[in-house]
Ligand SMILES: Nc1ncnc2c1ncn2[C@@H]1O[C@H](COP(=O)(O)OP(=O)(O)OP(=O)(O)O)[C@@H](O)[C@H]1O
């Protein structure tokens with residue numbers, strides 16, 4: 001369902017002289033796409049979001065979901081059809097994790113058994129084992145796990161529209177990166193219409209099909225795809241907000257999974273050392289990657305240090321390149337490689353199994369090739385969505 | 388020592404365990420009066436506290452009720468209640484004490500309920516609304532359960548105060564353990580006075596324990612442990 005803002009203005013004080021929190025905002029989020037609202041603190045992002053589910057009423061203008069003015073809906077019913085996630089997460093401390101996720105289905109009057117089933121399904125969807133987590137209470141979870149529960153809860157009744165207000169704001173960068181990747185995987189499947197608030201431009205570029213840059217006073221400065229934003233900011237403000245490192249940021253438009261991934265010589269723990277050594281010596285890449293029984297990387301062996309006979313043991317391997325996910329942006333990948341002072345990162349799937357290898361040279365080459373070109377069509381949604 | 392022995396002897400005397408003036412009947416009267424007053428106080432103070440806490444309006448009312456309530460001595464309320472209840476019910480015994488104790492129970496229940504609900508994080512209330520809860524659902528499903536430890540704390544304070552003060556009921560011809568104290572004074576029987584006081588103290592402690600138990604049973608584990616992060620448990 002598309003969400004459309006038509007000349008929406010909000011003044012909290014009510015009188016016309018008061019500064020507007022949101023000023024004459026018009027934009028359309030196409031169905032199934034993610035629109036990221038980004039801008040400095042106090043520019044009206046949260047206000048914009050809350051007007052969609054009528055926690056805040058606009059002073060003037062209309063908001064339409066699927067062509068229908070939200071003002072025509074009963075607010076309580078309207079909200080049950082819109083997923084809502086906030087930075088403070090707002091999990092109910094007195095309910096178990098399962099109970100938290102099942103809140104909206106319960107409000108909708110689903111049967112208890114179906115609520116429980118749905119809660120389990122969603123916990124699994126956001127990567128939390130239901131058997132482990134469903135009976136726990138929020139205070140027994142880490143910040144990242146709570147964020148996941150917050151997202152699961154918002155998805156519970158399968159709402160077509162999701163409002164997310166800095167949902168990953170309260171977690172450390174590593175967890176945040178993982179949650180962002182998870183968001184992208186989920187969104188690729190679920191195709192919700194998402195309004196996502198952040199004040200992190202990198203997050204906006206990574207997650208948004210379209211990005212709305214807002215300026216203080218609640219004015220929309222530019223509404224464009226991430227690559228348009230990077231290549232042709234329409235104002236000084238946007239250019240400054242996007243940052244001087246626009247060239248480097250363009251790496252945020254590309255994902256590790258889009259690169260042709262190389263494969264180093266690999267062997268499993270417990271394999272015969274001899275043949276593995278022979279294979280590695282014959283390979284241009286001078287290291288052997290050791291995997292565990294589930295295909296997860298364990299560490300590297302210098303080709304000269306591979307024993308000539310016996311079995312390969314875990315203790316021979318030295319850890320470890322940074323682990324990347326297919327959704328990791330090239331920019332994040334590069335910074336992880338630089339931070340770890342290594343040449344290669346390992347790409348793993350959500351279960352942690354080895355998918356391939358990315359090198360700093362590869363990323364550098366992409367950066368040079370990107371030079372003039374824009375990275376359009378990186379996702380089906382972005383390619384098809386003009387409005 | 389002799390005195391202690393005489394109190395024990397008084398309590399152990401089978402004659403004091405039967406009849407109109409026996410301990411079981413007095414216990415029953417005491418509990419009846421206290422429970423009725425507490426329930427009446429709760430019936431008035433809880434809804435009022437919910438309303439004021441939820442709406443955020445009328446806080447000064449709560450505070451004035453609390454202050455006036457604290458300033459008024461129970462004995463004075465008893466005196467004030469006397470003429471009304473005589474007019475209304477034409478008897479003494481139960482009613483004046485009931486009215487006085489109900490008035491006594493209201494302030495702690497009211498202030499705790501109001502403060503407990505006020506203290507529920509606004510973000511939590513806002514997400515609840517954002518998820519599609521009506522105002523009543525927010526109150527019953529979120530605000531009250533989250534404020535429950537504080538609300539029960541108020542009931543507990545009120546209950547203990549009421550049990551202790553119900554002793555005064557005997558002044559106006561009521562029953563309860565107060566009878567032993569009042570009659571003991573009248574007859575100058577120290578062992579009777581002391582035994583009465585001891586019984587009131589025991590009942591207060593029992594009340595305290597009963598509420599501690601209730602608190603354990605009613606308050607969600609997620610709230611009880613909220614301050615101390617427990618070790619994550621494995622799946623059950
Ligand atoms: N309930 C309110 N009453 C009055 N003014 C408000 C209210 N909520 C927000 N404002 C004001 O409206 C403006 C926009 O606030 P809003 O919360 O939408 O900003 P934001 O972009 O979400 O900021 P941040 O990034 O800090 O969360 C701010 O100037 C703020 O002070």
Ligand SMILES: [Mg+2]
Pocket residue numbers: 045046047165
């Ligand atoms: Mg905000």
